[in-house]
Amino acid sequence: MAKLSKAQADARRRYDKLTSYPPRDAVQLVKTLSHAKFDESVDVVFTLGIDARKADQLVRGTVSLPHGTGKQVRVLVFAESDAARAAEAAGADIVGGKDLAEQIASGGALEFDVAIATPDMMPQVGRLGPILGPRGLMPNPKSGTVTPDVGKAVEEFKAGRVEYRNDRYGNVHVPIGRVSFDEDRLAENLGAVADELIRNRPASAKGRFIRKVAVSSTMGPGVRVDPAQIEDLVKSLR
Numbered sequence: 001m002a003k004l005s006k007a008q009a010d011a012r013r014r015y016d017k018l019t020s021y022p023p024r025d026a027v028q029l030v031k032t033l034s035h036a037k038f039d040e041s042v043d044v045v046f047t048l049g050i051d052a053r054k055a056d057q058l059v060r061g062t063v064s065l066p067h068g069t070g071k072q073v074r075v076l077v078f079a080e081s082d083a084a085r086a087a088e089a090a091g092a093d094i095v096g097g098k099d100l101a102e103q104i105a106s107g108g109a110l111e112f113d114v115a116i117a118t119p120d121m122m123p124q125v126g127r128l129g130p131i132l133g134p135r136g137l138m139p140n141p142k143s144g145t146v147t148p149d150v151g152k153a154v155e156e157f158k159a160g161r162v163e164y165r166n167d168r169y170g171n172v173h174v175p176i177g178r179v180s181f182d183e184d185r186l187a188e189n190l191g192a193v194a195d196e197l198i199r200n201r202p203a204s205a206k207g208r209f210i211r212k213v214a215v216s217s218t219m220g221p222g223v224r225v226d227p228a229q230i231e232d233l234v235k236s237l238r
Contacts (some may be wrong), residue, residue, distance in 0.1 A: 020226040023233045026215050027186040033220045034179045040217035041071070042179060044190055044225075046172045046197060047212035050205050057205055059172060060165040062144045063196035067185040068160030070178035075157055076100075078117035078125050078139070079150050086151035087116070091158055098124050104131060112137070114157045116145045136165070164193070172197065179217050190215070191237040194230050 015029050027042070034040050050057040077087035080097040087095045094100070094112055101124040104110065115132060117125045117139040125132075125139055132138040139145040143163045147153050164174050176189040194210070201209050213225035 015221075015223060017221065017224070020224040022229045023190055023225050024183055024187045026223045026225045027190065028183050029223045030215050030217050030220060031179055031183070031186075033223070034217045036217070036219040039070070040179045040219055041069075041175050042177045042181070042186055042215060042217050043173060043175050044193060044213065044215045045222075046174075046194070046210055048166060048170045048172060048197070048205070049207050049209050049211050050166060050170045050202060052166055052168050052170045054204070057202045058166060059197065059200055059202065060140070060142050060163075061196065061200055062156075062161050062163050063174070063193055064156060065160040065162060065176065065189045066192055067177060067181065067189055069162060069175045070181060071175070073114060073157055074112040075154050076112040076115045077150050077154060078115070078121040080118075080121070083118045083148070083150050086149075087154055090151040090154035092116075092150075092154045097121065101125055101128060104128055110135075114145065114163070115139050116147065116150050116153045116157070118148055118150055119146055122146060136163070164196075176215070187233065188237060190225075190230075191233045195234045195237065198231075198234060 014033065021029060030042055048059060050059060052058065074093045076094040077092045078097065078100060079087050079095060084095050105128060115137045129138055144153060162174060164172050166172050174193050176193060177186050198209065210227045210230060213227055213230055214222040215225060216222040
């Protein structure tokens with residue numbers, strides 16, 4: 001087990017790791033426990049009451065964070081002709097068609113965070129599944145990244161729309177901002193993610209849906225959030 005640094009050990013002494021805090025208290029704790037010399041990302045992990053082995057219980061989509069992530073999002077778009085020009089006008093970082101797909105197939109052009117494609121490009125893009133799929137970068141209609149309106153999609157992802165999907169343990173990891181964000185901005189982003197997950201609950205999921213929640217900064221410890229109060233936060237923001 002890796003030895004904790006002095007700053008990490010001090011941070012863990014300043015809160016109770018077994019206590020579930022109200023959402024706003026939790027994000028405030030994450031801010032005060034941050035000790036890195038850079039503006040750390042703040043992330044939330046939801047443990048959901050789903051069976052991730054069942055296709056009808058997968059949870060996947062996108063959510064627009066009211067205050068963005070605080071991160072410069074690099075967007076790649078597979079498009080041609082007018083759609084390519086619309087993507088460039090919207091601020092896409094990399095735009096291309098068949099040649100771009102071939103470049104990625106050869107191991108290049110992987111410096112991006114989101115991939116978007118027009119439907120007509122999917123026969124080319126589909127072949128990149130073994131490369132983009134494991135990295136969570138494969139365009140998908142369910143996440144809004146396969147669309148004829150690539151310009152709008154680029155603008156939304158640049159403005160703070162993020163993808164989410166459960167892992168094989170039923171956990172959903174989503175960035176909700178930076179340590180430099182104030183408590184209200186982090187809490188509102190957290191509430192937006194929770195609201196989206198609740199709205200996207202699979203019909204076949206049984207029992208309590210949101211079972212555990214924790215927030216943390218890049219280098220800081222995880223702080224538990226009271227799931228019951230997450231629902232109260234969502235209601236207050238609607």
